Amino acid sequence: GQNIDQPTEMTATEGAIVQINCTYQTSGFNGLFWYQQHAGEAPTFLSYNVLDGLEEKGRFSSFLSRSKGYSYLLLKELQMKDSASYLCAVYNAGKSTFGDGTTLTVKP
């Protein structure tokens, strides 16, 4: 079976740093994706991890520990437009299992 856990909601201040955690228990693992989804819009790809470690992409970084079944998305220098839902997805054998998403609210 597949089980992915993320916090439901988080709040942070503009200009700050926030870390969104994702833990997973899956029957197989080929990679982990992070997507951003604004309300009523399509998800957009942020990052991908297949090996342990940190992947950095501008203000966004993602970390993976396969032995711990754990990933996080780090957002730096938060902007108001970063208010959105952040989805963690585990890919295995053609199937992507998404977490329910973390709704991030950025306040001035």
Place this chain on the structure above:
Amino acid sequence: DSGVTQTPKHLITATGQRVTLRCSPRSGDLSVYWYQQSLDQGLQFLIQYYNGEERAKGNILERFSAQQFPDLHSELNLSSLELGDSALYFCASSGDDFSNQPQHFGDGTRLSIL
């Protein structure tokens, strides 16, 4: 613009009816994925096609079916519709069915069952 086109954008119909949702993948992408997203819920994977062949199946109901045509566009057919089928249906595409390809999502079809 992700390059993935879904039609129609909105669909309103009644219980018991049948509808077809259409998806054109990004140019050059061979894989198409279908997802259902109900209000305040996460994305539920329905089915994946790769180059015309069914590749992976999620929790897709028997009332739902899909196919991918030779020109790589895909259709999701929903029949005997129930109120609970009201949701946003996303199509996504990727270059292949390997794990290191991100999926690019269309804008979705919002289905409302009255």
